[in-house]
Amino acid sequence: MLRYAIKELVKRKKKYALNILVISLVVILLITLTSLNTAYKDASKLPFESIHSSIIVQKNGNVAENTTGALVSCSLAPIKKDLISNIKSLDGVQEVSYGLSLWVFDEDNFKRILGVNWDDSLGRKIKTKIYVGSLPQSDEEIIVEKTFAQENNIKLNQKVIISGKKFIVAGLSETSGKDIVSSDVYTNLKPVQDMAYNSKNLQDTETFDKSDINIIFVDAKQTKVADVSEELDTLLNNDNSLTGKTPTGQKIGSYSIYTPESFENQISSIFNISDKIVLLLSIVILIGIALILFKSIAHTITERKKEFGIMKAVGFTNKDLKKQLTLEVLIQVTIGFFIGVLISLIIIFVLSGLTVSVNIPWELNPYPHFLESDPSAVNTVQTYPLPIQFNPHQLILPLLSILIISFLAIQLLLKKIGRLKPMEVLKYE
Amino acid sequence: MNKLITVKELSKTLGKVKAVNNISFSIKSGELVAIQGHSGSGKSTLLSLLSGLEKQDNGEIIFDNKKIGNMNEDDLALFRRKNVGIVFQSFNLIPTLNVVENIALPLFPTNINKNEMMDKAQKIAESVGLDNRLDHYPNELSGGEQQRVAIARALINNPKVIFADEPTGNLDSKTGKKILELLQSLNKEKGLTIVMVTHDNSIANVCDRIIKLKDGGIQDE
Numbered sequence: 001m002l003r004y005a006i007k008e009l010v011k012r013k014k015k016y017a018l019n020i021l022v023i024s025l026v027v028i029l030l031i032t033l034t035s036l037n038t039a040y041k042d043a044s045k046l047p048f049e050s051i052h053s054s055i056i057v058q059k060n061g062n063v064a065e066n067t068t069g070a071l072v073s074c075s076l077a078p079i080k081k082d083l084i085s086n087i088k089s090l091d092g093v094q095e096v097s098y099g100l101s102l103w104v105f106d107e108d109n110f111k112r113i114l115g116v117n118w119d120d121s122l123g124r125k126i127k128t129k130i131y132v133g134s135l136p137q138s139d140e141e142i143i144v145e146k147t148f149a150q151e152n153n154i155k156l157n158q159k160v161i162i163s164g165k166k167f168i169v170a171g172l173s174e175t176s177g178k179d180i181v182s183s184d185v186y187t188n189l190k191p192v193q194d195m196a197y198n199s200k201n202l203q204d205t206e207t208f209d210k211s212d213i214n215i216i217f218v219d220a221k222q223t224k225v226a227d228v229s230e231e232l233d234t235l236l237n238n239d240n241s242l243t244g245k246t247p248t249g250q251k252i253g254s255y256s257i258y259t260p261e262s263f264e265n266q267i268s269s270i271f272n273i274s275d276k277i278v279l280l281l282s283i284v285i286l287i288g289i290a291l292i293l294f295k296s297i298a299h300t301i302t303e304r305k306k307e308f309g310i311m312k313a314v315g316f317t318n319k320d321l322k323k324q325l326t327l328e329v330l331i332q333v334t335i336g337f338f339i340g341v342l343i344s345l346i347i348i349f350v351l352s353g354l355t356v357s358v359n360i361p362w363e364l365n366p367y368p369h370f371l372e373s374d375p376s377a378v379n380t381v382q383t384y385p386l387p388i389q390f391n392p393h394q395l396i397l398p399l400l401s402i403l404i405i406s407f408l409a410i411q412l413l414l415k416k417i418g419r420l421k422p423m424e425v426l427k428y429e
Numbered sequence: 430m431n432k433l434i435t436v437k438e439l440s441k442t443l444g445k446v447k448a449v450n451n452i453s454f455s456i457k458s459g460e461l462v463a464i465q466g467h468s469g470s471g472k473s474t475l476l477s478l479l480s481g482l483e484k485q486d487n488g489e490i491i492f493d494n495k496k497i498g499n500m501n502e503d504d505l506a507l508f509r510r511k512n513v514g515i516v517f518q519s520f521n522l523i524p525t526l527n528v529v530e531n532i533a534l535p536l537f538p539t540n541i542n543k544n545e546m547m548d549k550a551q552k553i554a555e556s557v558g559l560d561n562r563l564d565h566y567p568n569e570l571s572g573g574e575q576q577r578v579a580i581a582r583a584l585i586n587n588p589k590v591i592f593a594d595e596p597t598g599n600l601d602s603k604t605g606k607k608i609l610e611l612l613q614s615l616n617k618e619k620g621l622t623i624v625m626v627t628h629d630n631s632i633a634n635v636c637d638r639i640i641k642l643k644d645g646g647i648q649d650e
Contacts, residue, residue: 001537004526011525310521311534312483314582315510317503320538418502424480426521 005327019296020336022387023402027340030282030398031226032218032347037278038139039388043356045260046384047180053097053121054225055219056180056258057232063206065369067147070199071103071165074246075256075363078212090231092224097122098213100192101183103368104163109152110368111160115192126173126186132156133171139191141170142223148184163195180364209255229259248363256363268381272418290405297409301416309425318418325413329406338397345390354386433458433589433622434479439488441474445613448474450487456624458589461616463633464626471627474488475642479624480513480592481505493589510535514583518595520575522567528554529563532581553581557611581612590622591615592631597632599623609635
């Protein structure tokens with residue numbers, strides 16, 4: 001029967017090529033659509049991956065009256081360090097790191113400085129970006145970002161004055177100025193806290209204790225990110241008396257909790273597609289495919305009516321015909337499926353050359369808008385290679401869909417052939 | 430000779446016409462029987478009832494001591510595969526299969542080993558004079574050759590009887606004669622029972638017996 005099935009497909013290849021093409025198209029469309037959808041979802045996590053974190057906590061505060069000395073941006077108001085132990089106790093939290101990010105308006109230039117603990121995930125991440133020199137060995141040493149160093153002609157081991165305090169450049173790092181809370185200068189947390197505590201301008205704007213921080217990175221279990229985020233919101237945003245608003249519309253005194261989902265709707269690309277659209281497209285594709293296959297089958301019945309009559313006349317039972325037709329359909333499905341997977345792999349490879357743009361909210365990478373000639377330049381758009389990849393799980397939907405449609409098509413075909421009386425078909429030939 | 434087929438009070442109505450009307454007869458094993466009659470006399474309908482391609486309305490057909498009238502579609506298909514070879518006027522070959530494969534077609538649904546199946550088909554093809562046409566497809570064969578393939582296909586399952594419906598009807602007289610000789614030799618040399626529908630007297634006259642039909646009934650036997 002296999003011999004007959006193969007001969008049938010080879011001898012009428014033009015007719016079956018259409019079926020195989022249609023099956024391949026289903027596989028290609030479903031795999032490509034789901035891969036793209038997954039890729040854009042994964043892309044929304046990329047800004048967080050760059051800091052090895054899944055949740056970011058910041059507090060919204062006041063805008064300083066003037067821009068002198070060390071300041072905090074209105075999206076990075078001081079947070080009490082005691083909060084860390086509360087966050088660590090939440091179910092699903094694996095690690096918590098924190099830092100203090102300041103704007104420093106010195107006479108010669110503006111700079112952003114970030115104080116960190118070098119042993120936590122944030123510190124470790126920055127550590128990997130140091131390409132020359134070493135980590136700060138004392139509170140008087142700093143790491144300077146490469147671009148900032150070039151623009152300000154800063155060299156290794158050079159003395160640099162920041163907010164009136166003298167530092168020595170221990171190393172140079174190569175970080176992206178577009179990453180979340182990117183900075184021009186990195187150092188130990190303590191000297192940055194001292195700098196903030198001693199800044200009159202900052203203390204006039206916010207109350208800053210010596211151990212305060214202003215950004216918290218929470219690494220939660222993948223499956224618990226939404227739960228932890230919700231619990232944090234309940235824990236931190238329980239003050240209903242807040243009224244004032246920051247220039248970006250946040251309530252002063254409230255906490256902003258960012259997760260990768262915060263970015264999902266911000267991915268600026270025509271390829272950004274939601275689950276619902278993917279589902280809708282998949283249904284449309286499957287209905288289309290079912291119609292084409294059923295039409296092809298109806299054609300098969302008309303075209304091969306005489307053949308089925310001959311087969312029945314020489315002793316094929318309906319079960320034998322079912323075997324024969326199933327074999328023919330399975331061969332088409334197998335060929336179409338493999339061609340589809342192969343072409344999908346090629347398409348995915350080609351698409352992996354695309355990039356995806358993610359808008360980093362200003363609050364996550366604040367920069368004084370008045371320092372830019374074009375205020376919109378402070379809006380950070382980070383571009384990443386599209387993280388598209390082939391996942392074997394993506395084969396399940398197209399394979400199941402095609403098998404179900406084929407099964408239904410065979411049943412329909414058999415129902416019609418079952419009613420076929422050999423004599424009725426053959427006597428009028 | 431034993432009775433192979435017994436027909437009792439057999440009737441079949443097609444639309445409003447009684448194509449076969451209450452007829453009874455029997456066919457012995459090894460007989461060469463011609464069924465004759467004018468167009469519309471019911472000869473082809475009778476042949477399709479005898480071969481299990483159609484079911485009767487009334488009466489019964491006993492084939493080798495088994496009633497075939499009560500069988501369902503699939504049982505009838507198995508009955509045909511095991512007991513019957515059918516030769517049609519218009520050959521009815523599968524266009525996508527070559528000569529050997531067309532001959533082997535009735536064996537495709539069986540569990541016979543593929544090589545054994547093809548060897549058997551090849552031997553039968555050779556026995557009906559198709560030695561040089563084994564790999565050819567139906568559209569590459571003459572009418573006579575196509576009918577030889579159809580006869581070989583009817584022989585592949587070692588049937589007890591061959592039913593032939595106007596086997597020479599689509600052939601020229603010379604080729605028709607050769608096909609008739611082939612059927613005669615199968616009957617004489619192998620003792621195969623052959624029931625043949627024909628309107629050609631010269632063909633009917635070489636048969637052991639002629640059943641003449643008129644308006645669905647037996648006119649003369």
